[in-house]
Amino acid sequence: MEPFGRFSPVNDERLPMVKAASLADILYAKLEEEIISGVIPAGSKLPAQKDIAEREEVSRTVVREAVARLEAQGFAVARQGSGVYVSETAQYRAFQVTKEELSELSDVIKLLEMRQAIEAEMAGLAAARRTQADIAEMRAALRRMREVGDDPAASAQVDSEFHLAIARATQNDYFVRFIQFLGVRLVPPRSLYLRDQSEDVHHAYVGKVSDEHEALLEAIIRMDIEGARLAARLHMQESLIRHSELSDAIASGNDGSRPK
Amino acid sequence: MEPFGRFSPVNDERLPMVKAASLADILYAKLEEEIISGVIPAGSKLPAQKDIAEREEVSRTVVREAVARLEAQGFAVARQGSGVYVSETAQYRAFQVTKEELSELSDVIKLLEMRQAIEAEMAGLAAARRTQADIAEMRAALRRMREVGDDPAASAQVDSEFHLAIARATQNDYFVRFIQFLGVRLVPPRSLYLRDQSEDVHHAYVGKVSDEHEALLEAIIRMDIEGARLAARLHMQESLIRHSELSDAIASGNDGSRPK
DNA sequence: ATTTATCAGGTTGGCATACAACTTTGACAC
DNA sequence: GTGTCAAAGTTGTATGCCAACCTGATAAAT
Numbered sequence: 021m022e023p024f025g026r027f028s029p030v031n032d033e034r035l036p037m038v039k040a041a042s043l044a045d046i047l048y049a050k051l052e053e054e055i056i057s058g059v060i061p062a063g064s065k066l067p068a069q070k071d072i073a074e075r076e077e078v079s080r081t082v083v084r085e086a087v088a089r090l091e092a093q094g095f096a097v098a099r100q101g102s103g104v105y106v107s108e109t110a111q112y113r114a115f116q117v118t119k120e121e122l123s124e125l126s127d128v129i130k131l132l133e134m135r136q137a138i139e140a141e142m143a144g145l146a147a148a149r150r151t152q153a154d155i156a157e158m159r160a161a162l163r164r165m166r167e168v169g170d171d172p173a174a175s176a177q178v179d180s181e182f183h184l185a186i187a188r189a190t191q192n193d194y195f196v197r198f199i200q201f202l203g204v205r206l207v208p209p210r211s212l213y214l215r216d217q218s219e220d221v222h223h224a225y226v227g228k229v230s231d232e233h234e235a236l237l238e239a240i241i242r243m244d245i246e247g248a249r250l251a252a253r254l255h256m257q258e259s260l261i262r263h264s265e266l267s268d269a270i271a272s273g274n275d276g277s278r279p280k
Numbered sequence: 281m282e283p284f285g286r287f288s289p290v291n292d293e294r295l296p297m298v299k300a301a302s303l304a305d306i307l308y309a310k311l312e313e314e315i316i317s318g319v320i321p322a323g324s325k326l327p328a329q330k331d332i333a334e335r336e337e338v339s340r341t342v343v344r345e346a347v348a349r350l351e352a353q354g355f356a357v358a359r360q361g362s363g364v365y366v367s368e369t370a371q372y373r374a375f376q377v378t379k380e381e382l383s384e385l386s387d388v389i390k391l392l393e394m395r396q397a398i399e400a401e402m403a404g405l406a407a408a409r410r411t412q413a414d415i416a417e418m419r420a421a422l423r424r425m426r427e428v429g430d431d432p433a434a435s436a437q438v439d440s441e442f443h444l445a446i447a448r449a450t451q452n453d454y455f456v457r458f459i460q461f462l463g464v465r466l467v468p469p470r471s472l473y474l475r476d477q478s479e480d481v482h483h484a485y486v487g488k489v490s491d492e493h494e495a496l497l498e499a500i501i502r503m504d505i506e507g508a509r510l511a512a513r514l515h516m517q518e519s520l521i522r523h524s525e526l527s528d529a530i531a532s533g534n535d536g537s538r539p540k
Numbered sequence: 541a542t543t544t545a546t547c548a549g550g551t552t553g554g555c556a557t558a559c560a561a562c563t564t565t566g567a568c569a570c
Numbered sequence: 571g572t573g574t575c576a577a578a579g580t581t582g583t584a585t586g587c588c589a590a591c592c593t594g595a596t597a598a599a600t
Binding site: 068069070084087098099100101102103104 | 579580582
């Protein structure tokens, strides 16, 4: 049985990150667990809300709220007059990452590793399927990258646009979604960029990233599938290293805790 | 605005898969739309449940249920005594796939393509990092695969166990989660397996899958990263083809009527 | 002037009850 | 058997009440 970390899915950081678990939270977790583990088999009918309320010693209001959540997550469907049925395709929960996990450096690295996997394959598919429009889009992103130059926030933005363009070139929307999903989670906080970096260090950084991007784009343009995969893997590898270095830097610089 | 059609209660012989929209359903959809479109900005506080109830001319019960769903989807967080707040990151919620998407064959194929990407990279990582325990687990899965033989349901189960074992061997939990997440969505419905397949057709199918699995495991054991990637890619490619064939089969077999 | 305590009003969480809308079931008539 | 229909069971909605909690303002203390 796990703690209730996952119920406040997202929120701003400065407010209490763990809200107290309500009865509905607890009941939901209980039912979810029973469904996932198979104690309540797929397709079966849940006990009547009245009975659940009695058994769990809560009011029907709480049961209804828990059921509403189950429905929202796709675990169950309620049919008026009949009952609440466990979805045939239960175990339907979405792929999600909690805030707590993202605060762990090791988790961020694991997610980056996952992104590396996706990026490599995306690059291969993009190389095979890219249209002229896709190429134009990627080129435009790289051009903007040169234009924004040393502004760290802007260059991070453009960087993600470039990767999005690659995702689109796969002609598979799910890659786009996934990159968007992971993207916002893996961008190092602005504060990292803004700390005491000398101009030329940052300049060198930008240049290196640019070279990697160019190489990747070249491979995609000449439809070199293996080459694209390699270039993407390399790029993400470097990115991972850069991220680690940044993290090490703040780890030794300050503890990164925020006063409350 | 969405239809949410409520029809006159006609009774077809079969159970309607679309249940009538409840007031809570409608209100949820309304709020979700307002949040996504930005009418209700991120971070802002929703009106008090009492006020929403008045404005929408429903009871607070309905409002509470709608809010519970918003919370379950990560769109909002309710704080007792204070109010309900729209998530800052509402637009970037979890990576998820709707039921409607899964009913589209083209979407299933795109997801399989995504899974192919992940599986290939997973195999590479597994080859680099697998422990003896991991190997034992994978071997056990393949052994069970031979044992269950021709039972389609059981072999599908064991198949997913094998892939899970590979995911674990990457020593990266997110791969495990992702495979679990995608897995249940991409297993062809049992009905597909049960249709008129002659014994030997199915037997040939099992044999082929087995060979592919063996090759993949061998590569992982000898820590052949590139070989593992290749074997995995091949396996998923074959799997994709098999899936397409099955789908074609039913598409021509029954009417396969599908809206849109 | 600044901090601390207190209080009043507002808001969500939970409970209880009643009824409406719908489904299922089984008895009954045919 | 088959069809009808009433009764029981279940979810959906409404209403009222109170508890727990948050917020901001006011008062008190330092």
